[in-house]
Amino acid sequence: MADISDGIENESLEEMILEIKDTSELMVDLAYSSLLYNNREIAEEVFILQERMEEIGDEIQRSAIQEVLNDRDAYKALQIIKMVHSVQEISYAATKIAGVVRFELPTHPVVQLSLRESEVIITSAVVDENSDLADTTLGAIKLATNTGMRIIAIKRGRKYFYGPDMHSSIKAGDLLFASGPEDGEEYFKDLAEGKEHLTPKDLQ
Template sequence: MADETYEVSEIVDELLTKKRGIKEIIKEMKNVSELMVDLAYSAILFNNNDLAEEVKGLEEEMNKLRLQIEISAMLAARTSEDASKLSGIIRVAAAAESISNAAERIADTVLRDIELHPVLKEALEEAEETVERIIVTAKSGIDGMAIKDIRDNEKYAVDILCIKRGGKWIFDPKWDVKLKTEDMVIVTGFKENVEQFKDLVK
């Protein structure tokens, strides 16, 4: 109980210092929940523990975001009319977190080393789009490149979903963001393009 109170006050601190509005948090919850579903299915497809671990980490982030939404909504409500309109936001945040919980359960089958039936892998393999996790190295040729240049490159034509830099996530990175050595990048696109991109940056 003492622990929980401490956690909440930490989250309130973060809310106040970052000065993020409800809008930014709900946008992040939508992005993160959709990303988690992609990553979770990919974790099964590639039987990849790293991707599954990322999903687990994001699920913790989602718990925090949901609590921030609830606290922000309560602090923002001045009248009963306000409160009633804000209740929709609390519900959407709760649903977004349910999506992330389900994604975590999918990822969990990978982390628990449950041996999966080959049919499951086949079903996911036949999906048109795929997701991959790439680490930027000095030799990769994309170190220092802007997101825009990667997206517009004829050879790649992949989309950067997000970047993990020094333990922090950058979701939906702006087009002028430049990749740095040691960034972990989640790319998505048609299977052929993603494979090509992986080969090029190796």
């Protein structure tokens, strides 16, 4: 199946389509993690992301309508609007999951047992100005090697960076979202908060 974004001449529209896809995927990951660890902070982040989803969705649909006016290609615009609706349905489902934690709703024991079968967790941490992670890149600190945790997204202010690579920068105040084994979470958080420090050997 061809990517809906193929053939879109408006670069900003294509970027928004990619962002809404990445945002929905992160929301699902965070929602399940908030439920697994009864983490209200992560649950709240899901609702913050939902606000961004609605903003992007509205902008994409406005751009799609403009495409019709410019190119008279109603079919392409309809496909884009349908895609936005489908992705937003996924994000709404994520908020329902996170809402269990946010509003302190009861969960069935079977749900908790099934979730805990996963060996990979999603966690987050804010980078302190005294952290070894501040003002560097993911490649320079070899975070995945040293902690077992892989950064899946970075939040800087109101902007999210998805799928960061070795060249992606980390700054003080960034909110890092990471996935990996549960036993790597504490060290990852301590590094971000400046409670632990990397050794020269870690950087080789």
